[in-house]
Amino acid sequence: MKLSAITVAFAGLLFFPVASAPAQGINDAQIASIVVTANQVDIDAGKLAASRATSEEVKTFARLMVTDHTGVNKTATDLAAKLKVTPQDNPTSQSLKADGDKSVAHLKTLKGAAFDKAYIDREVVYHQQVIDALDKTLISGATNEELKALLVKVRPAFVAHLEHAKRLQASISTAR
Amino acid sequence: MTVRHQTFCAVVVGIVCAIGLAASERATPKTHTVTMENMRFQPEALTVARGDTIVWVNKDLVPHTATSEAGGFDSQMIPAGESWSYTVRTKGEFAYLCTYHPAMKAMLRVR
Numbered sequence: 001m002k003l004s005a006i007t008v009a010f011a012g013l014l015f016f017p018v019a020s021a022p023a024q025g026i027n028d029a030q031i032a033s034i035v036v037t038a039n040q041v042d043i044d045a046g047k048l049a050a051s052r053a054t055s056e057e058v059k060t061f062a063r064l065m066v067t068d069h070t071g072v073n074k075t076a077t078d079l080a081a082k083l084k085v086t087p088q089d090n091p092t093s094q095s096l097k098a099d100g101d102k103s104v105a106h107l108k109t110l111k112g113a114a115f116d117k118a119y120i121d122r123e124v125v126y127h128q129q130v131i132d133a134l135d136k137t138l139i140s141g142a143t144n145e146e147l148k149a150l151l152v153k154v155r156p157a158f159v160a161h162l163e164h165a166k167r168l169q170a171s172i173s174t175a176r
Numbered sequence: 177m178t179v180r181h182q183t184f185c186a187v188v189v190g191i192v193c194a195i196g197l198a199a200s201e202r203a204t205p206k207t208h209t210v211t212m213e214n215m216r217f218q219p220e221a222l223t224v225a226r227g228d229t230i231v232w233v234n235k236d237l238v239p240h241t242a243t244s245e246a247g248g249f250d251s252q253m254i255p256a257g258e259s260w261s262y263t264v265r266t267k268g269e270f271a272y273l274c275t276y277h278p279a280m281k282a283m284l285r286v287r
Contacts (some may be wrong), residue, residue, distance in 0.1 A: 010265075058194050060235065062274050067238070067239060067276070068238040068239075068276075071237055071238045071255075072237050075237045075256070077272075139284060150237075153214075153236075153237060154237055156214040156215040156216075156236075157215060157236065157237065157238050158282075159215070160215040160277050160279060163279060164277070164279065
C-alpha cells in the first residue's frame with residue numbers, strides 16, 4: 001500500500017508538478033535508481049534520435065544528450081558504489097522506464113520532420129519533469145550529503161538541456 | 177672618457193636595461209583559472225597579458241569545451257573533472273563558448 005501511495009504521489013508529481021504535494025518516504029537507494037533510470041531513458045531516446053533525426057541541429061542535440069546523461073550516470077553509479085548503495089527498483093523508476101520505452105517505441109513509428117518535432121517535444125517535457133522531481137522530491141528526499149550534492153550539481157545541466165530543447169522547439173516550429 | 181665613449185656606454189646600459197626589462201616581463205607570466213561549473217564559465221570575462229596561461233577547469237559532471245568563435249583556440253572536449261591549459265600569444269578579444277552547450281559564453285581579452 002505504501003509503495004502504491006508513492007507511485008500515485010510520484011506520478012502526480014511528474015505529470016502535475018504544480019498541483020501535487022511532494023512524495024514522502026523515498027530512500028537514497030530508490031533515489032539512486034530514479035536518477036540512473038531517468039538518465040538511461042534519455043540516453044535511449046538520444047541514441048535513436050542521433051541516427052534517425054533529419055535536422056543536423058536535432059542530431060547534435062541528441063548526441064549531446066547521450067554524452068551528458070552518460071557522464072551523469074557514470075558519476076551517479078560511481079557514487080552509489082562508493083556509498084555501498086545498491087540502486088533499488090521502485091514504482092517511480094519502473095514507471096520512468098515504462099514511459100521511456102513507450103516513448104521510444106512511438107518515436108520509431110515516425111520519420112522526417114514529424115520525428116524531429118516529436119523527439120524535441122518529448123525532450124522539453126522530460127527535462128521539465130526531471131527538474132520538477134529534483135526540486136520537489138529528490139533533493140529534499142536525499143539523506144546522504146554526497147547524494148544530495150550530486151543532485152544539486154546535476155540540476156544546471158538539466159536546465160541547460162531544457163533551454164536548448166526549447167530553442168530547438170521554437171526554431172523547428174518557425175521552420176515548418 | 178670622451179663624449180663618444182659616454183654615448184656608447186649610455187647606449188649599452190640602455191640596451192642592457194631594455195633586455196633586462198623585457199626578460200623580466202617574459203619571466204613572470206601569470207596563470208589564470210577559469211572554472212566551468214553549473215554550466216557557466218567563471219569568470220565570464222577575463223583580461224590577461226600575452227604569455228599568460230589560462231587553465232580551464234571543468235567542475236561539472238558533463239564534458240565542455242573552450243572554443244574561440246573566430247578561431248584562435250579550441251580545447252576540444254574537456255571531460256568532467258579535467259582541465260585544459262592554453263598560453264596566449266596573440267593580442268585581441270576572443271569571444272568563446274562551449275560548443276556542446278552554446279549558451280555557455282565568455283570573453284578573453286589579451287593585452
